[in-house]
Amino acid sequence: MKLNVRDLLVERRVWLTALLLAGFVACVAVQAFGLCNLYVQLILMYVGINIILTVSLNLINGYMGEFSVGHAGFMAIGAYVSALLTVRGFPAAHSAWFFPVAVIAGGLGAALVGMLVAIPSFRTRGDYLAIVTLAFNMIVKSVIENVEAVGGPRGFMGMEKLTTLPWVYVWTVLSVWIIRNFIYSRYGRGVLAIREDETAAELMGVDTRQVKLLAFVISSFFAGVAGGLFAHLLQFINPRSFDLLKSTDILIMVYLGGVGSIAGSILGATSYTVLLEVLRPMGVWRMALMPLVLVVLMIFRPRGIMGLREFRWFVPVRDFFSGALPAPKKEVADAAP
Amino acid sequence: MAYFLQQALNALQLGSIYALIALGYTMVYGILTMINFAHGDLFMVGAFLCFIAATTLGLPFVPALLIAIAGVAVLGVVIERLAYKPLRSAPRVSAIITALGVGLFLENFTLGLSPYPKHIPPLLSSTTWTVSGVSVSSLQILIILVSVGLMVLLDVFVGKTMTGMAMRAIAWDRTLVPLMGVPVDRIISITFAIGAGLAGAAGTLYGLAYPVIDPYMGIMVGWKAFICAVVGGIGSIRGAMIGGYILGSVEILVAAFCPSTYRDFVAFALLLVLLIFRPYGILGKPQAQKV
């Protein structure tokens, strides 16, 4: 049966790569030739940024079962670090070339802080971790407000519009791919085991500290990346863009789509962003209708749109049990009495 | 010395309001193990109900207070029945997200009805006495007395009445208690009503002290009150009261020594430190985990 597995694998990989490449080409075409109007392009970019935010938070809240409510804090760090670099750090003439560096730097800055936030998670869980992350969000916002050099409460601007549709596409694909890889590895299994029963996981040899640290670092890195993309799309950032309301938005997208499902996060982010735009003519009432829709959805589908189910093509063949598992060696099978 | 007493008075006032709100969080958590994130917005609704009572209905303080308490209490029960009850057996986070959604709805619905901040007319003539260098306003005293009075009432209710006993019983074991004939749904509704009513009272008192109200005023206050409840030990009623006064004191203390933009930051940081040393809050009990 080995042959079938290999064939299946090659086929799927080929298809996936082709699709992803086609998507990239489409984005470049749209941006270069104006195939969609600017408004639609803007929405698509917002969708991409929200997907990155949602998938990264889902790693902590969905897969690991924690309750982190301060994700916007990491986004803020990424936004400010990358903005500072492109506006004050890099030579203006070639800023487009430095853009990926700035975004990565934003992610790294957020990841560094993510390491700090991971530490209390070693000892506490649940509601207490919620407080820690909540306080973290507030502290980041307060710190930014008190630093005059970055504009304080008035905000920071001067960024060029370096975020383009192809860039958002690349980063979205990258974040989904990396986080999906992480999930389907021994660390991902560790994350799930921690969610199920942390003590039992430790007793079975899982290094929970290492797993938690990695999860927080990856999650905050991509939140920082999203922040960098956000800063260079809006061209203006202020502390209020990254407060609890923003964190709440991301939380909603995670639980709307379905915890523990990458496809769910993508769906949740997309539907939330698009729905909000579609309802824009309603003015301020759309923000009253949207949560109502959310509440109704929670009552009828408490686990979100996708629930715990995952999109087939995200799952590695080895984990998908479509008959692709190697059969156990005959001489040891059924040996137990 | 006078300065210190002055600040102590301010701390008592702020702490009283935080405590009243924190009580709602802790009572709902104790009975349903659920964090009602819409609670801060109930506080906001209380302030707005007081505003409507004072302006449209032209009522004096006591009826306005009662309307706010009753109105928010009813709202609390309605929310519980419509949005939270169907999710009692769902995963906890779904209930939390629903609560966030309800909160967002309340905020933006109110924003839709009232796009500009509103100003509550003075309902009480406030006199200020100066006692050995400390200026005491009758409003302050009223706020503190009403709050403490309500808290004492609650303490007596929970400790000495049958309903209060039922509330404590359900907080201990939700599955077994109905088998003993306790009408769980009714007790839960009563709990919500009381918690919400207290938040409504807090909204009115807050509106008296800081008369400009807006639909988003509940967000920050709500999260702070949540922290008070956790610091005191979530689930513990006395803990919520203590937590409220602690945060009130910390805030006033910090405001006295640091510029105003640092206030929230230092307050949160200090609370974090406290949680590090007492991870279950002051009066909280660790969930004993049998391995």
Add this chain to the structure above:
Amino acid sequence: MPLLEAEHVTHRFGGLTAVADFNLRLESGELIGIIGPNGAGKTTLFNLITGVYRASEGSIRLNDRELVGRPPNRIAALGVSRTFQNIRLFKELTVLDNVRVARYGAVRYGPLQALTHAGGFSTEEDRIARDSLDLLGMFKLADYAAERAANLPYGLQRRLEIARALATNPKILLLDEPAAGMNHQEIEGLIELILWARDVFKLTIALIEHQMQLVMGICERIVVLDFGVTIAAGRPKEIQNDPKVLEAYLGEKVEV
């Protein structure tokens, strides 16, 4: 040198002494039983050995390496594994994943390969999957590999928990009331399973149990605890007739 050595182990929870001056020498290959009335401190003992609690006093050594103070996952890596009184499987995960989680320490790639699925990742994952399936196969659970652990019937869940415990390649296996809820026939099957596992996996086994059929059936040595104190230790025949043991279980002096 004994495989496991516990010396003057004492553990207190606040004012309550759960385990008092416990001493034990476990030789490689032994199969011992730990019995005693409920609340005697047996599970606490397992928790102390595996690192869930840090012993208030005393020393626990595995091959002369001190275990007290080490985190549980390090102790598991050193070779101590266990099952639980109330089954603690990873309920939402598949049967295969339950076993694969326990192979965490045996995996030979790092975060970089995990994030990119490159650099030998696939080969290693295939190896882990194959090892885990083989293990499940040995326990007649291979057919359930894709099944959610919570969906298994009780008896198979117990079996899975033992299989999972063995996925960490332990030298010592601690079984906490493995026969709970089993009837006479099932216990006979369990006896066969435990003896088979000891041979095939070269284990040293300590088990906590209330079902005397199991304890007297296979334990070479028995330790009796009551209120944290070791009241008797020896071979099954000696323990069966020990008046102190009878008093602890039955609560009165019995004329033998």
